[in-house]
Amino acid sequence: MTEITAPAVRSGRWRDLAVATGAYVLPVVFVLLPLAAFFVYSFFSVQGVELVRQPTLLNYRRFFADEIYLPVFLRTCRLCLEVAGLTILLGYPVAYLLAALKGRKRYMLLLLLLVPLLMSYIIKIYAIRSILGGTGFLNRFLMWLGVIDEPSMLFVYNLNAVLLTLTVLLLPFAILPIFLSLERIPRRLLDASSDLGGSGWQTFRLVILPLSLPGVIAAATFVFVLALGDFLTPQMVGGQSGFTFGRIIFSQFGAAFNWPFGAALSAILAAAVMVAIVIGARFGNRIAQRGGSP
Amino acid sequence: MTASRGTVVLLGCLTGLVFLLLYGPLLLPIISSLFAVKQGAVQWDQPTLEAYGVLAQNEGILEAVRNTVTVGVSAVVLSLAIGIGLALYVNSGGGPARQLLQFLVFLPFLLPPIIIGLSLLIFFREIDFPRSLVTVVIGHTVFVLALVYRILLVRLQALSHSLVEASYDLGASRWQTFRLVLLPNLTGAMAGAAVLAFALSFDETMITILVTGTQNTLPIRLWAMMRLGFTPDINALVTLILAFTTGLCLIAARYLTPRELLIEES
Numbered sequence: 001m002t003e004i005t006a007p008a009v010r011s012g013r014w015r016d017l018a019v020a021t022g023a024y025v026l027p028v029v030f031v032l033l034p035l036a037a038f039f040v041y042s043f044f045s046v047q048g049v050e051l052v053r054q055p056t057l058l059n060y061r062r063f064f065a066d067e068i069y070l071p072v073f074l075r076t077c078r079l080c081l082e083v084a085g086l087t088i089l090l091g092y093p094v095a096y097l098l099a100a101l102k103g104r105k106r107y108m109l110l111l112l113l114l115v116p117l118l119m120s121y122i123i124k125i126y127a128i129r130s131i132l133g134g135t136g137f138l139n140r141f142l143m144w145l146g147v148i149d150e151p152s153m154l155f156v157y158n159l160n161a162v163l164l165t166l167t168v169l170l171l172p173f174a175i176l177p178i179f180l181s182l183e184r185i186p187r188r189l190l191d192a193s194s195d196l197g198g199s200g201w202q203t204f205r206l207v208i209l210p211l212s213l214p215g216v217i218a219a220a221t222f223v224f225v226l227a228l229g230d231f232l233t234p235q236m237v238g239g240q241s242g243f244t245f246g247r248i249i250f251s252q253f254g255a256a257f258n259w260p261f262g263a264a265l266s267a268i269l270a271a272a273v274m275v276a277i278v279i280g281a282r283f284g285n286r287i288a289q290r291g292g293s294p
Numbered sequence: 295m296t297a298s299r300g301t302v303v304l305l306g307c308l309t310g311l312v313f314l315l316l317y318g319p320l321l322l323p324i325i326s327s328l329f330a331v332k333q334g335a336v337q338w339d340q341p342t343l344e345a346y347g348v349l350a351q352n353e354g355i356l357e358a359v360r361n362t363v364t365v366g367v368s369a370v371v372l373s374l375a376i377g378i379g380l381a382l383y384v385n386s387g388g389g390p391a392r393q394l395l396q397f398l399v400f401l402p403f404l405l406p407p408i409i410i411g412l413s414l415l416i417f418f419r420e421i422d423f424p425r426s427l428v429t430v431v432i433g434h435t436v437f438v439l440a441l442v443y444r445i446l447l448v449r450l451q452a453l454s455h456s457l458v459e460a461s462y463d464l465g466a467s468r469w470q471t472f473r474l475v476l477l478p479n480l481t482g483a484m485a486g487a488a489v490l491a492f493a494l495s496f497d498e499t500m501i502t503i504l505v506t507g508t509q510n511t512l513p514i515r516l517w518a519m520m521r522l523g524f525t526p527d528i529n530a531l532v533t534l535i536l537a538f539t540t541g542l543c544l545i546a547a548r549y550l551t552p553r554e555l556l557i558e559e560s
Contacts, residue, residue: 020391023383026376027398030414030436035401037420038413090315093308100302109309115543116316118493121500122513123532126520127319137322168315175312200298229406232499236520246408253412253504263416266409273406 042264051260059264069248069265076245077272079163080227084220086167087174091219095178095212110179117172125236128165132156132237157239165237166227173226174219181215182208214284221280225273245269320536327529345526346534355531358515365427365511366495369434370488376435377442377487378480382472385450403440410437411504418505425507433501438491445490449483450476489546493539 043055063069098109116124131137132155139151155161185208193203231246238244249269252262330340349355380399384392402410414433418425453476461471499513506514512535519528 019383023380024395027380027395030432031398031401034410034413034417037417038409041416090308090312093305094312097302097305097309100305111543111547112313113316114547115540118490118497118543119320119539120497120513120516120535122497122516122520123323123535124319126516126528126532127323130322131319168319171312171316200301225404225406229408230500231408232517246406249408249412253415259416263412266412270405270409273404277404 038263039267041260042267044260044263046258046260049257059261060268062261063265063268072243072248073245073268073272075159076228079159079244080166080224082163083166083170083227084174084223086163087171087223088178088216088219090167091171091174092178092216095175095182095215098175098179099182113172113175121169122232122236124169125165125233128168129237132161132164157237158241159238159244161237161239162234162242162244165233166230169233170223170226173222177218177222178212178215181212181218185211210287213287217280217284217287221276224276228273228276229269323529323532324536327526327533345530348527349530349534352527354510355512355515358510358512361427361509362496362512365430365434366492368431369438369495370491372431372435373439373442373491374484374488377439377446378484380439380443381446381450382476385447399443400440402436407437407498407500408504411501414501415504425505427507427509429505429507430502430509430511433505434495434498437498437501438494441494442487442491445483445487446480449480453479486546489542493542493546496539496542 042059043057045052045054045056045058063073094113098106098113101109129136133139135151136156138155139148142148142152143150155164189207189211190203193207198206229246231244231250234242234244234247235250238247245265246269249262249265252258252265256262327345328341328343330337330342330344380395384396411433414429414436415425418429423429457475457479458471461475466474497513498511499517502511503514503517510518516528516531516535519525519531
């Protein structure tokens, strides 16, 4: 750089300051402030229909003390882990195929995966619902095959239905991170493995699988977080028994009309999400490091 | 990545199963929208477009479509403008402050939509801002901004820094460098981000349901209709929306083909 005169530096600094302020204003106002307001609300309480702005831990105590909320929360976490596991099992082969294909074929397949992602969430739930119901397509099909004599209640508007629906909905979210991590594996590593006499299976188990684990973990985190916060799916296919945590939160802002309690439950949900992300990041990093220096 | 022929066949079968799961359920409403339905059974010998006619006369739905498009376009324009500014700013230096800013932008995408929806709901109530389509636009912008910003930032980082330096060395101002060097390199990413953002907004339900006032967007309208049960006009609407989003996706793909997706292969 050539010499810079003093006034130029000063005006540069002022401009930098203005630019920086401009950059921060919107995220602070529309992300940070609402989140702060919501967090503060979780310490308020409700009396009748009046909001009481006296800080209290009552809402959080209620979550741990009441015999409904904590079990539902834990059950929802387990459900979401199961969804993550299922999506990875189903999604890994697809990701692998994607990574193995070339050119136009890969592109078409990728596109076919992206199309459902962009399709309306609510429509997908609706479509799956029409398959799962008591007189739904699945039951009628199984009866037609003679597998069952009368409609099975296994998947009719309960937690199983929620599990299945979430799995189908979130599958693309699992496939893409795995695909990206598979794609990033340098070809020379695979060549080296086969040059050294590794069979296809050995190469997969000892080279490809470990190197794709960060993607798998990213996928699991993704799916878990998305499933945990969902309240539409359980609301639509969960029926009476399929009560999840997201649904309880939503009801606080509708029928129950207890915003502070809903805010407290959401804060717990946010904490769970952050824990999941941190665990996922830690795990991913450790695996990536181990892969880097074996 | 390579795979033997047998592996590809096996993977192909498993992939087929996954696509059956992804697409299979969608066929049902499409088929039922094209045939008469009596007591839950599709009458295969009675193809009809009646349901679509009913739909075209439903003023509530037409209004919901208009609202959805208005909200989507507004959110896309806003998030592109803000996103490019933020990406340029974050890319221009390092430090914890920029990290924090980036974290704030990503937060609405990382946190469950229900939390973003609730915090905005509470925020708007606290500042006495009535719920309307404006609040929906704000909610959608906050949500899609993370994605738009990320796409633009990745593209910016992929650009060689020497490009910008060369531009400065040749005497270009900041604005000239942005307009003549950076922007042309960003158009592909911007187009992709815009389509993706619009699709996300078009489909957004969880935040919208919490921050909307009396005016409904299409997903909210559908949600209300579906709670009443399965009717032919819902199936017709569903079919049209599916056709639209698929078209959107194909358009996006057409623009993004060589640069966004196939470039990874080289």
